[in-house]
Amino acid sequence: MRQRFSAFTLIEALVAIGILTVAFVGPMTLLMRSIAAAPHTELQAAAISFAREPIEYLKHVRDEDFARAVTFLVNGGDPQAYGDALATTLAPCLSSPCAVDPVEGRVFPCNPQGGCFLTYNATKGLYSHTTGSGWKPTSFQRWILVSRNPSEGWYRVESIVRFPEKGSVREVKADRVLYSLADAAVELYRTLQANQP
16 A cells, blocks of 8 residues: 655745745835834934924913913002013024023023034933033034014914934924913903903
């Protein structure tokens, strides 16, 4: 009696290896491209975060100013005597680019042509425009441009981050319209005072 052995022929084995190769090449190519893009994605994410930070800081200045204005007015302060902190903070930025440093709590003019670089403090884990001991320069530049619409009481703030990547210079921008809430508090107070019996 003759036994039959079941086995793969050489051609079947080669076809199976070819199918497996094709099945692995696609995902491996995708994986390699993802790994190569990771540094770009990391820089882009950092730049987006850096661009949003000045706007968030200025929103904080505005909101704190609103709370101070309400307290000032409720305690009998003269509406004419209250100064708008957002307007004061942004005044130097209406005529030139400015750096916003939330770490130091300051806004100051800077020149994007060779300046406005962020620094990093590894001990504190913070980015800033601060220089000095512990602060290392980075390749990120950040500044804001401000325009104002006095009749409607708003400021348009455009935050720009510039950084080198793969031999070229990239920019990321974020912008926001900020209304002066202190002016709104003063107007609300005047309206309430005028409508009291």
